[in-house]
Amino acid sequence: MSNIVATHETILVIGGGISGMTTALEAAECGKDVILIEKNPALGGRVSQLYKYFPKLCRPSCGQEINLRRIKANKRLRVLTMAEIENLTGEAGNYTATVKIHPRYVKENCTACGACARAVTAQIDDPHNYGMSKIGAAYLPNNMAYPQRYVIDPSIVGTEQGEKAKAACPVDAIDLDMQEQSMKIKCGAVVFATGWRPYDASRIEPYGYERYEDVITSVELERMMDPFGPSAGKLVRPSTGEEAKDIAFIQCAGSRDRNHLSHCSRICCMASLKQSTYLGEKYGDDEDAKATIYYIDIRTIDRFEDFERQVRQDKKVKFIKSKVASIVKHPDSGKPVLIGVDTHGYHRYENAHDLVVLAVGMQPSLDIASITHTTHGIALDSSGFIELDSANGGSANGDSENAAVNGVFGAGCASNPLDVNRSVQSATAAALRAIQVVNRVAASSSAARSQ
Amino acid sequence: MNQTTSVSDPSPVEKYRNNFLKEVEANVEEGDWVKMCMQCGVCSGSCPLGSAWAHPPQELFMMIRAGQREEVLRSESMWMCTSCYSCVVRCPRELPIMHIMHGLANYANRLGLAPKMNPTKRFAKLFWDNIAATGRVNESRLSIKLYFMNGLVSGIKTAFAMRKVGLGMLKTHRLNLIGFFRAGGIKEKNQLQQMLNKAYEIEDKRKGLS
Ligand SMILES: Cc1cc2nc3c(=O)[nH]c(=O)nc-3n(C[C@H](O)[C@H](O)[C@H](O)COP(=O)(O)OP(=O)(O)OC[C@H]3O[C@@H](n4cnc5c(N)ncnc54)[C@H](O)[C@@H]3O)c2cc1C
Ligand code: SF4
Ligand code: SF4
Ligand code: SF4
Ligand code: SF4
Numbered sequence: 001m002s003n004i005v006a007t008h009e010t011i012l013v014i015g016g017g018i019s020g021m022t023t024a025l026e027a028a029e030c031g032k033d034v035i036l037i038e039k040n041p042a043l044g045g046r047v048s049q050l051y052k053y054f055p056k057l058c059r060p061s062c063g064q065e066i067n068l069r070r071i072k073a074n075k076r077l078r079v080l081t082m083a084e085i086e087n088l089t090g091e092a093g094n095y096t097a098t099v100k101i102h103p104r105y106v107k108e109n110c111t112a113c114g115a116c117a118r119a120v121t122a123q124i125d126d127p128h129n130y131g132m133s134k135i136g137a138a139y140l141p142n143n144m145a146y147p148q149r150y151v152i153d154p155s156i157v158g159t160e161q162g163e164k165a166k167a168a169c170p171v172d173a174i175d176l177d178m179q180e181q182s183m184k185i186k187c188g189a190v191v192f193a194t195g196w197r198p199y200d201a202s203r204i205e206p207y208g209y210e211r212y213e214d215v216i217t218s219v220e221l222e223r224m225m226d227p228f229g230p231s232a233g234k235l236v237r238p239s240t241g242e243e244a245k246d247i248a249f250i251q252c253a254g255s256r257d258r259n260h261l262s263h264c265s266r267i268c269c270m271a272s273l274k275q276s277t278y279l280g281e282k283y284g285d286d287e288d289a290k291a292t293i294y295y296i297d298i299r300t301i302d303r304f305e306d307f308e309r310q311v312r313q314d315k316k317v318k319f320i321k322s323k324v325a326s327i328v329k330h331p332d333s334g335k336p337v338l339i340g341v342d343t344h345g346y347h348r349y350e351n352a353h354d355l356v357v358l359a360v361g362m363q364p365s366l367d368i369a370s371i372t373h374t375t376h377g378i379a380l381d382s383s384g385f386i387e388l389d390s391a392n393g394g395s396a397n398g399d400s401e402n403a404a405v406n407g408v409f410g411a412g413c414a415s416n417p418l419d420v421n422r423s424v425q426s427a428t429a430a431a432l433r434a435i436q437v438v439n440r441v442a443a444s445s446s447a448a449r450s451q
Numbered sequence: 452m453n454q455t456t457s458v459s460d461p462s463p464v465e466k467y468r469n470n471f472l473k474e475v476e477a478n479v480e481e482g483d484w485v486k487m488c489m490q491c492g493v494c495s496g497s498c499p500l501g502s503a504w505a506h507p508p509q510e511l512f513m514m515i516r517a518g519q520r521e522e523v524l525r526s527e528s529m530w531m532c533t534s535c536y537s538c539v540v541r542c543p544r545e546l547p548i549m550h551i552m553h554g555l556a557n558y559a560n561r562l563g564l565a566p567k568m569n570p571t572k573r574f575a576k577l578f579w580d581n582i583a584a585t586g587r588v589n590e591s592r593l594s595i596k597l598y599f600m601n602g603l604v605s606g607i608k609t610a611f612a613m614r615k616v617g618l619g620m621l622k623t624h625r626l627n628l629i630g631f632f633r634a635g636g637i638k639e640k641n642q643l644q645q646m647l648n649k650a651y652e653i654e655d656k657r658k659g660l661s
Contacts, residue, residue: 206497206541252491252543256489256543257543258543258544258545259540259541259543259545260543296489296490296491321492322491322492322496323491323492323493323496323543324493324496325492325493325495325496325497325541326496326497339496340492340493340495340496341492341495341496341507341509342492343490343491343492343509346495346506346507346509346510348495348496348501348502
């Protein structure tokens with residue numbers, strides 16, 4: 001696996017979420033050689049952990065299916081999973097990426113029969129469910145996982161459990177001696193599609209995410225709604241397991257706050273509006289089902305205003321203009337009580353709810369500055385998102401036209417907090433930009449040959 | 452009320468800005484932060500004084516922007532601040548809210564608009580007169596004055612109620628009774644007065660007060 005043939009005309013796409021898959025596919029379908037690396041064992045990124053997409057409220061799996069079919073059909077696109085970018089050097093037309101391949105302990109001949117999983121009793125926190133539930137230590141990352149190959153968790157390698165898994169495999173696909181590898185990939189252009197991660201809610205001390213079980217994050221709520229998720233599709237109070245019908249949403253949890261992320265994460269207002277519709281889906285006309293959205297201001301960008309207008313007509317959903325100051329636990333019911341003052345009249349409130357959802361902010365998942373050592377650096381904004389800068393990873397060669405050709409681009413949430421639609425737009429734009437760079441490399445090398 | 456310096460400023464943004472906000476920016480300590488408030492409410496919700504406020508900080512900031520000069524400067528609200536810092540550490544915009552509260556109180560006092568009988572104000576004045584006289588706080592004089600602030604009878608009552616605390620403090624040398632009779636203080640007290648007078652003069656000139 002470590003002798004990947006790549007040339008200066010190859011495009012390297014880092015991150016296999018919706019954005020990375022899009023960039024890789026667009027470029028490969030234009031006839032370019034593309035390598036897509038993903039650090040997780042399966043493609044899909046964060047959207048594979050969402051229950052439904054706003055604004056159409058459809059399941060993310062259908063778009064995912066189409067993309068996977070395109071990937072399987074394309075000969076120019078090579079996918080490496082469990083592959084993490086470690087270092088990037090060089091300049092436009094001539095980059096070298098150092099990539100670490102984590103051992104999966106399962107070879108390519110795995111048929112996903114599941115025999116190893118049945119043989120293993122050890123469990124780990126399920127990363128797909130943000131650790132809200134457990135999964136066996138020999139597992140398929142999720143039902144739609146691509147590649148459809150099991151993973152053996154390193155914690156059982158070298159144990160009896162690991163040997164059991166190996167013995168159970170009918171096709172001898174398990175190799176417990178697999179080692180971590182490092183490989184170098186040469187390429188002409190690089191697209192970072194490394195996406196986002198949720199802001200660490202435990203750092204917002206007054207909300208007590210660590211102290212109160214019934215305070216969860218927006219990404220965890222998406223998992224709760226999934227029929228195959230940690231609560232089998234039920235909205236529950238984690239502290240008691242009872243149904244949660246009265247749900248509060250706290251906007252800007254960690255965003256627009258100079259003590260946390262100073263930027264607006266742009267999608268979390270829409271995410272909470274979307275999630276407030278989950279109540280109707282679960283409880284129909286049940287009058288006890290209530291969503292209360294505590295906000296500074298609702299930011300639904302351009303066409304999404306229609307979505308907001310619709311939600312505002314829903315009697316189940318109430319809006320309170322106030323950033324919640326703190327959360328305490330009710331001494332009797334144990335429910336979380338939200339304390340604050342509302343901006344429409346400056347009334348103090350102390351409201352108990354069944355479940356509190358923190359609409360956490362998005363931050364770049366990768367500290368890009370720490371791994372890029374290109375001739376020209378990469379311009380990042382104050383929050384660490386990649387700027388579209390004409391000098392990004394540019395080439396140092398002397399001729400003025402090419403003096404600072406941009407060869408490194410951001411796509412999707414690596415460049416900005418974006419929804420899926422805008423991520424895909426930005427990913428397509430990144431593909432076009434990368435294609436132009438490798439075309440130029442191709443042109444200059446054929447010119448050199450003909451001289 | 453239009454006493455700020457930017458009369459000659461030609462930019463329309465400046466010209467149409469609310470005058471009281473400008474006044475606060477120019478004359479109140481940390482007043483130029485007021486415009487940064489995004490009305491999120493975290494300060495008001497975090498303040499331990501809670502419902503005791505007539506106007507929590509968030510509301511005061513909005514009133515300033517709305518030009519409610521009299522209501523703000525005559526308010527008891529900013530005198531209530533206990534300097535606990537809860538608001539300051541939580542404000543998403545990092546406003547020095549506590550300092551603005553004290554700045555507003557001080558400014559209202561300088562203009563003679565502060566509520567006459569406000570206890571915090573009266574204590575602050577006792578404290579100031581005490582320290583400004585000798586350059587050192589004379590605690591026994593200050594506490595006696597504080598006890599008798601509301602008249603003789605209530606003073607005796609307070610002193611009686613507090614006698615255990617007072618005796619305890621005497622025993623641990625936290626209170627010096629002799630100090631009540633001997634003024635003490637720094638050397639060259641008159642130089643302190645000169646410095647204070649100069650400071651008043653500079654401040655008055657800068658803020659256009661008389
Ligand atoms: C609560 C919530 C709800 C949302 N709901 C919606 C919705 O309903 N509709 C909508 O349009 N949008 C929604 N979004 C936004 C949506 O999640 C993003 O637009 C989308 O995930 C962006 O995809 P991406 O590919 O840019 O990033 P990601 O999905 O984060 O993918 C990045 C990929 O890069 C990989 N990676 C990271 N670092 C490395 C590395 N060093 N080496 C190799 N690979 C790496 C990651 O493993 C990951 O697979 C929601 C967001 C939140 C927070
Ligand atoms: S590793 Fe072997 S046992 Fe496990 S799913 Fe794959 S083929 Fe089946
Ligand atoms: S999108 Fe809404 S919730 Fe998210 S940071 Fe912006 S204003 Fe706050
Ligand atoms: S916390 Fe800060 S931004 Fe929010 S209302 Fe108070 S002063 Fe304004
Ligand atoms: S510092 Fe003053 S205004 Fe701020 S929370 Fe404490 S008492 Fe309230």
